[in-house]
Amino acid sequence: MDFSFVFPVDGVMLTDAAGKKTVEGLKINCIINAPPGRSITVNGVPCTASTNQYHVETVLKGYKTLLIAKDTQNGCETSIKVYYLKNAHKKYRFSLDDNIWCFQNIAKHAGDYKSIFEDPYLNLIKTMHDKYDTKFHINIYYECPEFGGFNLTQMPDQFKPEWKYNSDWLRLSFHAKANLPDRPYIRASFDQAKFEHDQVVEQIIRFAGEEAFAGPVTTIHWGDATTDTVRALRSSGVKAFVGSFNYHDPKNVSIRYYLNAEQCALLNIYGFYYDNNEDVYFFRYGASMQHIKVEDIPKEFELFEKQNPLYTFKEMCVHEQYFYPHYIRYMPDYYQRFDTAIKWCIENGYEASFVKDVLEL
Numbered sequence: 001m002d003f004s005f006v007f008p009v010d011g012v013m014l015t016d017a018a019g020k021k022t023v024e025g026l027k028i029n030c031i032i033n034a035p036p037g038r039s040i041t042v043n044g045v046p047c048t049a050s051t052n053q054y055h056v057e058t059v060l061k062g063y064k065t066l067l068i069a070k071d072t073q074n075g076c077e078t079s080i081k082v083y084y085l086k087n088a089h090k091k092y093r094f095s096l097d098d099n100i101w102c103f104q105n106i107a108k109h110a111g112d113y114k115s116i117f118e119d120p121y122l123n124l125i126k127t128m129h130d131k132y133d134t135k136f137h138i139n140i141y142y143e144c145p146e147f148g149g150f151n152l153t154q155m156p157d158q159f160k161p162e163w164k165y166n167s168d169w170l171r172l173s174f175h176a177k178a179n180l181p182d183r184p185y186i187r188a189s190f191d192q193a194k195f196e197h198d199q200v201v202e203q204i205i206r207f208a209g210e211e212a213f214a215g216p217v218t219t220i221h222w223g224d225a226t227t228d229t230v231r232a233l234r235s236s237g238v239k240a241f242v243g244s245f246n247y248h249d250p251k252n253v254s255i256r257y258y259l260n261a262e263q264c265a266l267l268n269i270y271g272f273y274y275d276n277n278e279d280v281y282f283f284r285y286g287a288s289m290q291h292i293k294v295e296d297i298p299k300e301f302e303l304f305e306k307q308n309p310l311y312t313f314k315e316m317c318v319h320e321q322y323f324y325p326h327y328i329r330y331m332p333d334y335y336q337r338f339d340t341a342i343k344w345c346i347e348n349g350y351e352a353s354f355v356k357d358v359l360e361l
Contacts, residue, residue, distance in 0.1 A: 003071060003078055006031040006053065010080035011263075013272030013281075013359075014060065016089035017312045025061040026084045032056075032069050039072045060084040063360055083274060085313075087360070091353035092286075092314035092345045094134055094338075095242065096125075097219060098179060099320040100141040104150040106159070116159045121323050124335055129169050132342045135352040139175035139219045142200050152203035163208035171354065173214035174200040174233075176221030185225040193225075193232035201236070216240055216361045217354070219317075223255030230257060230280060239361055240281040242315055243267075257282065271311030272359075281359055286314040289341045290322065294333050297340045301348075313358060314350055316341055 007030065008014060019028035030042050032054040040047040040054040047054035047069075058067065060082060068079045102121045106113060113119070117126045128134050143151035163170075176184050177196045185193055204213050216239040220229070223243040230241070244255035247264040256264050259275075259282065267273045271284045287304035289297050301314075318338070322331040331337065355361075 002052075003034045003069070003076055004032070005067070005069060005078065005080050006033050008067075008080065008082045009266065010082075011274045011276060012266055012270045013083040013085050013088075013274060014270065015085050015310070015312045017310050018270075019060075022059065025059045026086070027057055027059050030056050030058050030067065030069075034071065041070050041072060043068055081274075081276065083272070085272060085358055085360075087353065088272070088313045088358045090312055090350050091358060092316065092350040093137060093353060093355055094128075094342070095137040095139060095219060095315065095317045097139050097175060097317060097319045098141065098221070099138050099175070100144045100150070100179075101146070101320060101324065103140065103152065103155050104144065104147065107150065107154045107156060110156040110158065113159075116162055121320060124323070124338065125170070126166075127335075128338050128342055131339075132346055133169070133352055134342050135169045135354055136171075137214055137217070137354065138170070138172050139221075140172055140200060140204070141175055141179060141221075142177045142196065142203070144178060152200065152207070155203065155207045157207040160207060160209050163212040167209070167211035169352070170212065171214040172204045172208055172212055173218040174204075174238075175219060179221075183222040183224050185220050185229040186222070188226070188229050190228040190232045193229040194236055197233050197236050197238070214354075215356060217242075217356055217359075219243070220257070223257060225257045227258045227278065230278060234278065234280055239279070240283065240355055240359055242283055242285060242317075242355075244285050245282070255285075269308075269310060271308065271313060281361075283313070283315060283355065283359075284311065285317055286311075289316055289337055290318050290331070294336050294340055297337065298344050301341070301344050305348075313353075314345060315355075316345075 019026045032040055034040050042056045045056050047056040065082050070077045102119050105119050117123045125136050174197045216237055218238055219242045245264040245267040246254050247261045267284050273282045287300040292300055321327045322329050323334050
């Protein structure tokens with residue numbers, strides 16, 4: 001017997017766009033697949049039949065809701081857990097990947113700099129915050145071989161008060177041990193992933209403080225990982241991961257961690273997904289802002305909004321290396337890209353937020 005939820009489905013996380021916000025919570029229209037002529041209820045409320053589908057309105061009153069569909073004629077039941085992200089609608093976050101050179105530069109100029117924002121890259125970030133009140137999440141490496149070599153143990157802690165002071169809008173988290181090899185965690189063991197994550201976190205807390213640590217949210221370098229890798233980071237407190245979730249990406253850059261085609265499909269519809277088996281959350285990037293012309297960013301964002309009506313949280317990402325003229329993918333319009341993307345968000349009613357607050361972690 002075909003008896004299942006069509007909308008919503010297990011593990012999806014809904015924003016206000018999925019229904020109607022009321023005083024009680026989010027009112028949504030549940031849709032159930034079942035043969036004609038059945039008597040179907042959802043949480044005890046009778047459904048209205050329409051061919052092979054049954055409809056009923058229900059209210060998601062809290063963060064997590066258990067929905068139970070029952071065929072009252074034969075007693076068959078099916079249930080799902082659905083999440084209501086009351087703080088996700090029309091919010092945006094700016095994440096930055098592959099960061100290490102700015103820390104190397106601060107360490108190099110520790111005797112000269114009075115502020116971390118004397119570093120040109122971090123100065124640009126602060127300029128955007130001061131102008132738009134944007135919140136930034138920086139994913140960092142432990143080390144780099146460039147320019148004589150550097151690792152985070154060489155990062156001075158003299159700026160710790162400043163990191164703490166700015167932690168309401170600027171936070172740091174683990175990304176990888178280093179830029180190479182590519183896809184390091186699609187072949188890493190549990191122990192290796194945990195060690196490399198904890199190594200970075202230890203240094204973040206040492207030189208920037210607990211307040212500046214992003215805690216349960218990060219992006220793994222390249223976004224591909226074994227289940228063991230995710231479990232390793234989960235054991236160290238990470239609960240949410242960002243990616244693209246392109247299961248059949250023609251360039252083989254899926255950025256989907258360990259998720260299967262069905263899970264990726266749900267992320268491409270809803271933007272957020274909770275894997276109950278592993279107790280971890282996944283969320284999706286928004287439209288690209290670093291592989292297109294600056295003038296095309298607004299059109300790209302508008303198109304993404306139209307094509308993804310149920311995903312109303314905007315996750316933007318740029319890589320640190322693109323800021324530097326010596327890098328092969330240097331973007332001379334780096335500032336303009338930040339300004340154009342963030343300005344679009346502000347003008348279209350989006351507010352800055354950290355994912356930790358959206359997911360209530």
